[in-house]
Amino acid sequence: MDSGSDVPPLTPAARRIVDAAEELFYELGITAVGVDLIAEHSGVTKRTLYNRFGSKENVVAAYLAERDRRWRSAVRAAVDASGSAEEAVTAPFEALRSWTSAYTRGCAFLNALAELPDPRHPGHRVAAGQKRWLRGLFEELAAAAGCPEPAALATRLFVLHEGAVATEPLSPGTVTAAADLARELVRAAVRG
Numbered sequence: 001m002d003s004g005s006d007v008p009p010l011t012p013a014a015r016r017i018v019d020a021a022e023e024l025f026y027e028l029g030i031t032a033v034g035v036d037l038i039a040e041h042s043g044v045t046k047r048t049l050y051n052r053f054g055s056k057e058n059v060v061a062a063y064l065a066e067r068d069r070r071w072r073s074a075v076r077a078a079v080d081a082s083g084s085a086e087e088a089v090t091a092p093f094e095a096l097r098s099w100t101s102a103y104t105r106g107c108a109f110l111n112a113l114a115e116l117p118d119p120r121h122p123g124h125r126v127a128a129g130q131k132r133w134l135r136g137l138f139e140e141l142a143a144a145a146g147c148p149e150p151a152a153l154a155t156r157l158f159v160l161h162e163g164a165v166a167t168e169p170l171s172p173g174t175v176t177a178a179a180d181l182a183r184e185l186v187r188a189a190v191r192g
Contacts, residue, residue, distance in 0.1 A: 016044060017042045021060070022066065025108075026103070072133065074098070078095040079092075086145045090186055093182050097179065106165065112127040134161065142157070160181060
């Protein structure tokens with residue numbers, strides 16, 4: 001899945017389901033939350049939930065697709081606000097700085113990948129697609145900035161980014177340190 005854009009528009013009841021699922025899945029974990037709890041928190045019946053989504057797996061995918069859409073929008077805004085092509089390469093770290101202040105339980109996509117190891121699970125596919133997109137974006141931005149070997153730099157930045165998002169809940173300030181290191185890596189690559 002390239003983005004959450006292929007998800008059909010949500011009805012008001014479906015929106016409540018996805019919003020309730022996001023809160024519950026992020027706070028309690030995907031496997032710990034059943035459809036009964038989602039239906040209760042969203043104020044709909046289980047029948048409505050199943051009529052709209054068909055399964056818990058599809059609710060998980062819808063929750064992750066919506067979160068992915070918001071994350072990509074935040075990253076694109078940070079890229080667009082960058083003052084130069086070189087600065088744009090590290091824009092995902094700037095987006096992450098504000099994102100982690102609102103979401104303090106780590107990365108929902110990494111959490112989902114840990115809970116949903118089967119690559120056939122629709123939620124796993126959304127989470128894995130988000131990670132592939134981010135790594136690809138780093139490469140695209142590095143190439144646009146004229147960095148030699150943009151693929152290698154993208155891999156380093158991606159690993160640094162994922163490490164920062166995974167460790168920020170344990171050690172606040174990790175994202176800031178990772179952003180500083182990312183800028184150093186990009187400067188070194190540009191000056192090459």
